[in-house]
Amino acid sequence: MSASPSSDASGAGRPLKVALLGCGVVGTEVARLLVRDAAELAHRVGAPLELAGIAVRRIDRERDAELPADLFTTDAKGLVSRGDIDVVIEVIGGIEPARELILTALENGASVVTANKALLAEDAATLYEAAEKVDRDLAFEAAVAGAIPIVRPLRESLAGDAVERVLGIVNGTTNFVLDAMTTTGSGFTEALDEAQRLGYAEADPTADIEGFDAASKAAIIAGLAFHTRVSIGDVHREGITEVSAADVRSASEMGCVVKLLAICERIDTPDGPAVSARVHPAMIPDTHPLASVREAYNAVFVESESAGQLMFYGPGAGGAPTASAVLGDVVSVARNRVRGVVGPGESTHAQLEVLDIGRARTRYHVAIDVDDRAGVLATVAQAFAEFGVSIKTVRQEGHGDDAQLVIVTHEAEDAALSATVAALRELDMVRDVSSAMRVEGMS
Amino acid sequence: MSASPSSDASGAGRPLKVALLGCGVVGTEVARLLVRDAAELAHRVGAPLELAGIAVRRIDRERDAELPADLFTTDAKGLVSRGDIDVVIEVIGGIEPARELILTALENGASVVTANKALLAEDAATLYEAAEKVDRDLAFEAAVAGAIPIVRPLRESLAGDAVERVLGIVNGTTNFVLDAMTTTGSGFTEALDEAQRLGYAEADPTADIEGFDAASKAAIIAGLAFHTRVSIGDVHREGITEVSAADVRSASEMGCVVKLLAICERIDTPDGPAVSARVHPAMIPDTHPLASVREAYNAVFVESESAGQLMFYGPGAGGAPTASAVLGDVVSVARNRVRGVVGPGESTHAQLEVLDIGRARTRYHVAIDVDDRAGVLATVAQAFAEFGVSIKTVRQEGHGDDAQLVIVTHEAEDAALSATVAALRELDMVRDVSSAMRVEGMS
Structure with missing residues (x-):
């Protein structure tokens, strides 16, 4: 484990070594900005960030010319095991090898920034525990709604309030498809084709259109909002493949639009408060702030006891927006490294029962x-x-x-x-x- | 200066003593929630929060029955000088005695949470310096846009990005008046009367309608967004008293609405980047996300290089929403006290020139x-x-x-x-x- 580095206000502390796992669209953007904005980031952190290695699957792929070739390695495990890395950024996605690499990084004393919603929704507890054990940060703003700050507001800004309900449009592909159906009157298949043609849907769109991606995000949101462990298995999930042009028309006739919503709420039962988390298409009134979220944009609508209704809106995916969220976390955890401190960890003291959809x-x-x-x-x-x-x-x-x-x-x-x-x-x-x-x- | 308290995950650390300065609408709500939600807040902080005193101007006013009468004192200076207070919450407002009390609180080792936009816009530097000197937190989420998290997103979430422009509807009174003019076609005086009748405007509405309140918030936002010291004197300010029914109609004819905007932006000049901060009525297209912000709601629209366009929306004032923001900060700074650490301080390394309105x-x-x-x-x-x-x-x-x-x-x-x-x-x-x-x- 590396020692706590010293710093001064001018960004002239001992350099912090940053390792990047994954160099696809997001990873490339993160690496590019770490290099290009090095001077500015050093000021913000209180110490320079030094990109120490980039783990990729294929070393022979063409890379951004601004990135030094000798940073690339296929040995991700070796990179996170070096012992001198201060911050590891994981943008590989999926469960393995991401989980093993994150755990190894933490064991070796690095703080971790990840955009991996699937892993967090599957097994956040293991990651949190590993981070806590070594007194390091685990940050994941980019895992929910891309560039939109929602993890930090839930973890920190609303820490003195009681969240009652979160309604989120947290998947850009499905919002694009439903928006196209609303605008043009077309059916699901036609709108999906258009989304694929324009690059808003992947060749295999299953994770998006069947609601898996949104369900992962719902699990993460519900866990943060209600101080309870919620995993993707707890989230009721329906995709948008059954939404028809007739549904959209019927919605329109009653002054509504159809959206795929991630809904996390506290429900008062005779046995006390409980939690429900679900993802499904729903009609919402035209006048609701979420109704005007068009194309591939995301938005998260929060109802809490004292704050009332809040909405957070922005681009929910894409290389640059996701890189913004990742780098915000990198600056935060690096600042913490400079000072030898860590931010808030897992909060599950409420341990509320997670209800079946039938009881929502x-x-x-x-x-x-x-x-x-x-x-x-x-x-x-x-x-x-x-x-x-x-x-x-x-x-x-x-x-x-x-x-x-x-x-x-x-x-x-x-x-x-x-x-x-x-x-x-x-x-x-x-x-x-x-x-x-x-x-x-x-x- | 009090020693750093110890803690465990169950919220059973040494109690933290909290002093409240001011017990108007916001202060009463903060005090009420600190008492009512004591158990939950202890879990979130890692230690109980003990309300140790409430400083008021008049001791004989009728108070919330849930608040112990012996907590009240007219000796604010004595309260913050006790030496055993961990967190001071300042909701008095105005420059003095708020400034002196905050400085005394910091000198005595307390972290400070304030909602005081006027003071921050006038003299944030003195407060930041005092906090840094004693290694304590200065938090002020409630100073800008009430319950809407915007200070923390600018300070932390966007810390890895380059903010280009912030457009904010940050004053509820003026938005209510302009919205009423838009909806009913009435003139300014008539709409202001209505706002006063409904409690959205004060008997002396000067601070709101002349743009002073919004200008304070613009100074705070510009400082955070551009890592530069900006005070209210740097902000160009025009209120809404000259906005006529004809202006609103003319806006409508070109597909626009009139809003009072706080605009903070980076401007590239031949001498390098600079900053502009201004508050004035402006026409914005109906299709702009800010155009649909109705009544007394606030919203802050951020354009940044990587994240693109983000919007934060919610109630910008009121006892409960402001208390939500204050308590979020209280939990954050109290957590930090439990761990013996502090959050991010002032960031002014960019020291950009603040331009005159003429150069915007x-x-x-x-x-x-x-x-x-x-x-x-x-x-x-x-x-x-x-x-x-x-x-x-x-x-x-x-x-x-x-x-x-x-x-x-x-x-x-x-x-x-x-x-x-x-x-x-x-x-x-x-x-x-x-x-x-x-x-x-x-x-």
């Missing part, structure tokens, strides 16, 4: 194609009543063969709402439940 | 009532050309006695633009310059 309180929008004959409305209304679900608004449209009932419920347990929808599908006079989607952000 | 690059919207006769447009256009100002759009409306020219310029030095307006007023065929306002956020 939601409201549904349901569009039902029905036979237009006497007694239909009564029968449908009865189905809702049987599950204790109260109807907020009902609209009947069309006639003859085309009759449709559009119903918005009051808040109820999600289990009761989904059971109602299942029961509706079984009714003789119901031809089809053409749209069933949760509604959020409605007062 | 702006664009103007000008509405001119003219005689409708041959050669008017040529003469007016010539006036712009003489000052090197390039016209972006021109619209001529009405005829006969009512002819009006509405001109939007390209970007130019503010001095050239204001000189142009002055010259226009001198033209024979110009009856009146009925609206002249800067336009921001237009690409």
Whole structure:
């Protein structure tokens, strides 16, 4: 473990050695800025940052000409085991070898900055414990919503408040696709094709469109907001592949837009407060601040007891924005190294129960194609009543063969709402439940 | 100076003594939460927070029944001089006695949390220096935009990035008044009356409507964003008292709204980078994220080199939101006390020149009532050309006695633009310059 370096205000302390793991889009940008902005960063840290090595999988790939060739190595394990590295930046992603490298880096006395949402959502506890054991920092602002400061606000700015609910648009690909469907009226497949053509969706878009990426971020947010350990297995997850042009139209008719939301909330149960974390498409009113988040932008909307409603908005991905978040963390943990201190660690003292989606309180929008004959409305209304679900608004449209009932419920347990929808599908006079989607952000 | 207290993860370290200076709306809320949430805050800090005293001006006022009467004292100086206080919270406001009390608190070894924008904008340097001398924290998230985390994001999250520009709606009263004018078409006086009636403006609204409050916040933001000492004297300030219903209508006709903006930006000059900080009403396009900030809400829009465009939105004032920001800082500095460390101090290494408003690059919207006769447009256009100002759009409306020219310029030095307006007023065929306002956020 390296000794605590000394410093002075002019940035002239002993240089801190920085190792970079991964040199893709984000890594290249981080390395480039570490070199280009070295003088300015030294002032901000109180000591120069010296890029000591860059671990890559393939040494023969063409690299940014500004980066010294002799920094590159394929021996990531060797780099983090050197023992003289002060800060390790991990932008490889995925579970292994990232986890092993981070743990090795910490064991060797480095502070760690990571953008790895999948690993944090899978196993943050192991990383936190390893960092605490050696009195080093584990920072991960870039893991949630790219350049948007949300980890630090939750960990520090709101540390004196009680967060009640977080609604996040935390995946740019799905927001781009849903925004395109809203703007053009196109279907999901067409909008996804367009997103891929423009580079907003990957060739294999599964992690984004099935909600895995957003679910990782939901786990991280819920853990920070509620001082409770939450992992991706605790997060209910539905992607956007089933969202249809009809859903988007139906949303529009009631003054809403469809967004993929990561929702983390505190729920008061008879047994005391608990936590729910879920990712699914939802309709939100046009007037909600999240409704105007367009294209691939991200935004996180926080409701807390004292602060009220806050929103954080910005680019949620991309090389430069993610590099901004990574370098903000690098400056913070490097400053801490200079002073021989560490920032806040894991906070899980609340240990709240994480509830199943069935116990979350939601409201549904349901569009039902029905036979237009006497007694239909009564029968449908009865189905809702049987599950204790109260109807907020009902609209009947069309006639003859085309009759449709559009119903918005009051808040109820999600289990009761989904059971109602299942029961509706079984009714003789119901031809089809053409749209069933949760509604959020409605007062 | 008190010794560094020990701690464990359960919040069972030696209690930290907290002194509160001021018990108005914000102070009462802070005190109430410190008492009510004592157990939770102890977990977050790593040690209990013990409210040790509350300094007030008048001891006989009725107080919150939850607050022990024996905590109150009129001897603020005595309270901060006791020598056993770990954290002092200053919510008195104003320059003196706040400054003297904060300095005394620091000299006696306390960390300080303050919401005092006026003092920070006037004399942050003295406070920072005093804090650094004794190795204590000076935190002031609540001084800018109430509950919205903006101080910490600028100081820490964006510490690895280069901020280029900050546009802020940082005064709730003026935003409420301008929003009312926009919504109802009313004039300034009528909208201000309404704001006062609803409690959004004080009986003496000068500090808000003349832009002093926003200018203080601009000074604080500019200092943090550009690592340069900026005080309120460096900030160009215009209030909203001259904004007319005609200005608002004229803005609306070009797809804009009028907002009071605090604008802090880096300007590249032939002599290198410099800083400009200014507060004035401006037209911004309806499509700009700041345009949808309604009523008394605040928002801060940040443009930085790597992160791109970020926005932070929320309630900018009020007892509970401000208490949230204060308590977030209290938890941070108390955590630091438990560990015997301090957070980041003043960062002024860049020492950029702060430019006069005349050297800022702006664009103007000008509405001119003219005689409708041959050669008017040529003469007016010539006036712009003489000052090197390039016209972006021109619209001529009405005829006969009512002819009006509405001109939007390209970007130019503010001095050239204001000189142009002055010259226009001198033209024979110009009856009146009925609206002249800067336009921001237009690409």
